[in-house]
Amino acid sequence: MAELTQSTRYDPSAIEARWYETWRDRGYFHPDAGEGAAPYTIVMPPPNVTGVLHMGHALNNTIQDALIRQRRMAGRRALYLPGTDHAGIATQNVVERELAEEGRTRDDLGREAFVERVWEWKERYGGEIYDQLEKLGVSCDWGRARFTMDPGLSRAVREVFVRLYEDGLIYRGKYIINWCPRCRTALSDEEAEKHEQAGKLWFVRYPLADGEGGLVVATTRPETMLGDTAVAVHPEDERYAHLVGKTAILPLVGRELPIVADDFVDPEFGTGAVKVTPAHDPNDFEMGERHALERVDVLEPDATMSEAAGGYAGLDRYEARKRIVDDLEDRGRLEKVEAHEHAVGRCYRCDTVVEPRLSDQWFVKMKPLAAPALEAWREGTLSFTPERWGKVYEHWLENVRDWCISRQIWWGHRIPVWTCGEGHEFAAREDPDVCPECGSERLEQDPDVLDTWFSSWLWPFSTLGWPEETEDLQTFYPTDTLVTASEILFFWVARMVMAGYYCMDECPFSDVVINGTVRDHLGRRMSKSLGNGIDPRAVIDEHGADALRYTLLASAPTGTDLNLAIEDFEMGRNFANKLWNATRFVSIQLPETFEPLPREKLAGHPAVTDAERWILHRLDETTRTATARAEAFRLNDAALAIYDFLWHDFCDWTIEWSKAHLEGDRGELVRSVLVAVLERSLRLLHPIMPFVTEELWQRLPEACRTGESIVVAPWPEARGWDFPAATESMALARAVIAAIRNLRAEYRVEPGRRAPATVVAAEPEAREQLERHADDIARLAASSGVQVLAEAPREEGTVSQVVEGHVEVSVRLADLVDLERERERLDGEIARTRSLLEASRAKLANEQFVEKAPAEVVEREREKQEDLERAVERLGSLRAALGE
RNA sequence: GGGCGGUUAGCUCAGUCGGUCAGAGUGCCUGCCUCACAUGCAGGAGGUCGCUGGUUCGAAUCCAGCACCGCCCACCA
Numbered sequence: 001m002a003e004l005t006q007s008t009r010y011d012p013s014a015i016e017a018r019w020y021e022t023w024r025d026r027g028y029f030h031p032d033a034g035e036g037a038a039p040y041t042i043v044m045p046p047p048n049v050t051g052v053l054h055m056g057h058a059l060n061n062t063i064q065d066a067l068i069r070q071r072r073m074a075g076r077r078a079l080y081l082p083g084t085d086h087a088g089i090a091t092q093n094v095v096e097r098e099l100a101e102e103g104r105t106r107d108d109l110g111r112e113a114f115v116e117r118v119w120e121w122k123e124r125y126g127g128e129i130y131d132q133l134e135k136l137g138v139s140c141d142w143g144r145a146r147f148t149m150d151p152g153l154s155r156a157v158r159e160v161f162v163r164l165y166e167d168g169l170i171y172r173g174k175y176i177i178n179w180c181p182r183c184r185t186a187l188s189d190e191e192a193e194k195h196e197q198a199g200k201l202w203f204v205r206y207p208l209a210d211g212e213g214g215l216v217v218a219t220t221r222p223e224t225m226l227g228d229t230a231v232a233v234h235p236e237d238e239r240y241a242h243l244v245g246k247t248a249i250l251p252l253v254g255r256e257l258p259i260v261a262d263d264f265v266d267p268e269f270g271t272g273a274v275k276v277t278p279a280h281d282p283n284d285f286e287m288g289e290r291h292a293l294e295r296v297d298v299l300e301p302d303a304t305m306s307e308a309a310g311g312y313a314g315l316d317r318y319e320a321r322k323r324i325v326d327d328l329e330d331r332g333r334l335e336k337v338e339a340h341e342h343a344v345g346r347c348y349r350c351d352t353v354v355e356p357r358l359s360d361q362w363f364v365k366m367k368p369l370a371a372p373a374l375e376a377w378r379e380g381t382l383s384f385t386p387e388r389w390g391k392v393y394e395h396w397l398e399n400v401r402d403w404c405i406s407r408q409i410w411w412g413h414r415i416p417v418w419t420c421g422e423g424h425e426f427a428a429r430e431d432p433d434v435c436p437e438c439g440s441e442r443l444e445q446d447p448d449v450l451d452t453w454f455s456s457w458l459w460p461f462s463t464l465g466w467p468e469e470t471e472d473l474q475t476f477y478p479t480d481t482l483v484t485a486s487e488i489l490f491f492w493v494a495r496m497v498m499a500g501y502y503c504m505d506e507c508p509f510s511d512v513v514i515n516g517t518v519r520d521h522l523g524r525r526m527s528k529s530l531g532n533g534i535d536p537r538a539v540i541d542e543h544g545a546d547a548l549r550y551t552l553l554a555s556a557p558t559g560t561d562l563n564l565a566i567e568d569f570e571m572g573r574n575f576a577n578k579l580w581n582a583t584r585f586v587s588i589q590l591p592e593t594f595e596p597l598p599r600e601k602l603a604g605h606p607a608v609t610d611a612e613r614w615i616l617h618r619l620d621e622t623t624r625t626a627t628a629r630a631e632a633f634r635l636n637d638a639a640l641a642i643y644d645f646l647w648h649d650f651c652d653w654t655i656e657w658s659k660a661h662l663e664g665d666r667g668e669l670v671r672s673v674l675v676a677v678l679e680r681s682l683r684l685l686h687p688i689m690p691f692v693t694e695e696l697w698q699r700l701p702e703a704c705r706t707g708e709s710i711v712v713a714p715w716p717e718a719r720g721w722d723f724p725a726a727t728e729s730m731a732l733a734r735a736v737i738a739a740i741r742n743l744r745a746e747y748r749v750e751p752g753r754r755a756p757a758t759v760v761a762a763e764p765e766a767r768e769q770l771e772r773h774a775d776d777i778a779r780l781a782a783s784s785g786v787q788v789l790a791e792a793p794r795e796e797g798t799v800s801q802v803v804e805g806h807v808e809v810s811v812r813l814a815d816l817v818d819l820e821r822e823r824e825r826l827d828g829e830i831a832r833t834r835s836l837l838e839a840s841r842a843k844l845a846n847e848q849f850v851e852k853a854p855a856e857v858v859e860r861e862r863e864k865q866e867d868l869e870r871a872v873e874r875l876g877s878l879r880a881a882l883g884e
Numbered sequence: 885g886g887g888c889g890g891u892u893a894g895c896u897c898a899g900u901c902g903g904u905c906a907g908a909g910u911g912c913c914u915g916c917c918u919c920a921c922a923u924g925c926a927g928g929a930g931g932u933c934g935c936u937g938g939u940u941c942g943a944a945u946c947c948a949g950c951a952c953c954g955c956c957c958a959c960c961a
Binding site: 006008009194219221232282389395399486554560565575636643656659738741742748782843846851853861864 | 895909920924925928953954959960
């Protein structure tokens with residue numbers, strides 16, 4: 001164990017894969033269902049099967065894994081359930097592109113062969129993301145991994161669909177939906193992303209049928225005018241009151257358009273008169289319903305103009321727009337054109353501008369499902385971190401609209417609705433042979449498939465076996481924490497809560513933790529097209545998974561976006577390396593047969609000093625902080641607290657301090673403390689940096705740890721090591737050391753040259769503390785000896801500082817001292833201290849302050865004033881000794 | 885149009901209850917290969933906490949307004 005030949009560089013590549021296999025093979029990630037310890041469950045937001053691990057996944061999964069590992073160590077039965085999503089449109093697109101390269105289309109293959117082909121693709125590439133997640137070190141239960149199109153999950157989808165259908169919560173109808181002309185499918189409102197875009201507003205004059213004047217309407221999509229079946233104005237708009245009931249003529253087409261009055265119209269916008277196109281605009285559709293208007297569909301599914309467009313038939317929508325504008329202009333119907341910024345929907349998969357289109361689609365009624373989901377948030381059954389996301393969730397649910405769930409693609413769960421030759425329509429859990437109503441064998445299944453999210457929203461329970469009453473479901477549902485990005489709060493989180501209540505009558509999780517978006521150092525979203533993405537796999541290859549995980553967690557306050565540059569990951573790498581070397585140092589000190597003192601004997605050991613007590617005190621403090629922060633989902637705070645403790649307290653001070661105490665009477669105690677602190681620190685850090693902590697933990701003597709792996713070692717608890725006096729005394733010692741070092745550096749003392757130092761303190765208590773530490777202070781400050789005195793002897797050739805207000809630290813530098821410079825330095829110091837003192841005095845002279853501020857604050861201010869007074873005094877006498 | 889978030893050191897960001905909160909990492913400057921670690925050690929410079937008011941004994945912190953950046957929602961064609 002104590003080989004001195006070990007490399008001074010930590011090499012993660014040598015150990016990560018090995019440990020991962022060991023953990024997995026030993027079953028640490030696989031909790032049993034049934035009776036046992038309290039479960040803790042996280043279901044992984046399933047990445048798309050087409051997905052490649054990106055920084056967003058890395059962050060999301062690191063957070064989840066850190067939570068899972070911490071709770072597992074704390075004794076919970078932790079289940080981290082992984083899986084992938086079939087991602088209907090995305091996956092179909094990938095395979096269609098593959099086919100395109102072969103010069104074929106999905107229609108060439110036909111539905112069955114195409115779906116077969118997608119399955120082949122899935123079998124071949126769908127597992128890649130699992131390998132990448134393993135490299136990240138996530139402690140998922142791979143034996144329970146699920147895919148949204150597994151037989152079990154497909155059964156769950158069917159079951160829910162049929163239940164909703166039977167409950168009257170699913171309906172089919174002709175409505176305006178978002179249509180992607182490239183994917184040739186409907187999209188949900190959430191899938192049609194709105195983007196502000198510069199466009200134009202065309203003002204077109206529609207003449208009246210009776211030949212008397214006309215009225216001007218404004219439109220952003222002139223091509224849709226071919227489908228106009230009315231013109232609308234506001235009922236109270238006096239400008240147009242006389243026209244209501246009359247008829248206008250549609251230019252270019254000649255169709256007669258009734259002029260109707262409708263509340264929807266905003267008199268302030270445009271001209272206050274609106275062309276109504278029920279087949280191509282959701283509002284116009286509703287107006288069409290209200291006024292029983294005809295619907296004229298002028299577009300084909302691929303966004304070319306249909307037969308109904310007359311002379312424009314066959315043209316692409318934008319080509320048609322151009323021609324129509326030209327033609328209107330030619331005929332003098334175009335009044336004017338204005339620049340106009342407006343929101344345009346685009347397909348979230350291919351970025352094509354979506355077209356509002358009239359078609360037959362399936363919908364889920366959301367209002368009844370939303371009610372319990374709202375209730376859960378309002379009652380506190382469901383919490384969000386950060387809390388503000390709860391309001392976003394609430395607002396969406398309050399305004400939720402029905403969910404369009406049918407997609408005109410082939411890859412996905414086919415809608416389980418059949419129609420028989422007699423026209424009977426029914427939904428069925430099992431593929432039917434005959435119509436249940438009339439026995440007809442001529443059955444036809446609806447050709448559409450379900451929105452991918454229709455399977456994702458069941459994820460927390462479908463993955464556990466639902467609709468079967470499995471042991472897993474009983475044990476691990478409801479789950480505990482859901483960690484996800486804010487982008488899918490509506491797509492996924494809100495709908496999961498609805499499904500949870502609808503199917504299980506219970507909220508599917510108690511906490512939703514929203515993680516931030518990973519951006520580049522300029523704050524731009526990482527994306528393929530910008531080429532600014534940092535590949536987490538490359539970071540793992542270069543620095544190790546622990547470095548990636550630490551950097552991500554430390555840089556990511558919960559819910560805040562993080563801007564990262566590639567160099568930032570060196571922070572994690574350096575920390576892992578620091579740990580490696582600290583452990584090397586401790587190991588080297590331990591004989592092969594080392595038996596550490598029992599932990600309960602450390603703090604009360606006869607040979608114990610402030611140095612040991614202080615680090616034990618800090619260890620307890622850090623343990624409490626790390627635990628509280630991990631429980632509150634504040635992993636960045638936990639990570640930073642452990643980092644600070646290990647690097648700056650343990651390595652910078654305790655290890656350095658210990659070097660003179662490793663042998664002799666105190667040796668056994670000091671070594672026991674070192675190993676105890678290190679061992680517990682490794683456990684604290686394990687959820688964040690699993691690999692390096694395991695590797696190092698295993699290198700500690702067996703008697704210093706419990707169990708065969710740190711993965712299943714107990715989460716640390718504070719032991720009541722509470723030593724404020726030792727903490728204070730060490731703070732003074734460290735301040736004195738820092739002062740001597742500072743004086744040496746200022747005077748450019750050669751590193752090899754040692755100089756005697758004097759520490760003057762009036763208080764006997766302070767002197768006593770310093771006396772005890774004199775040798776260590778001298779050693780760590782490169783001094784030949786430290787003398788502790790009550791009175792200051794004024795010697796020539798010394799330079800001084802005052803620390804903690806009342807302690808004077810002097811170093812004899814003889815020939816190196818530049819009197820002039822020392823006078824200046826002290827004058828500066830005196831001026832600074834005086835101004836602080838003045839401020840403090842002014843504060844205390846303020847009656848209001850003394851009266852109204854809490855006694856504790858006033859007391860602290862008094863102490864501060866005293867310290868400053870003494871400091872000014874001491875500095876003054878130092879200065880006086882230097883003459884003019 | 886509505887809502888939310890951000891603005892703190894050159895850079896990336898912490899800062900919970902208003903009073904030891906002017907902090908970290910990185911970068912920069914000085915000096916060190918000191919027997920765990922140069923992926924390191926020691927020392928140092930660097931900020932009017934976006935702007936303007938207000939509340940308060942006291943404001944980076946609370947309130948209002950403003951400016952800039954970003955996100956989400958939205959059926960004004």
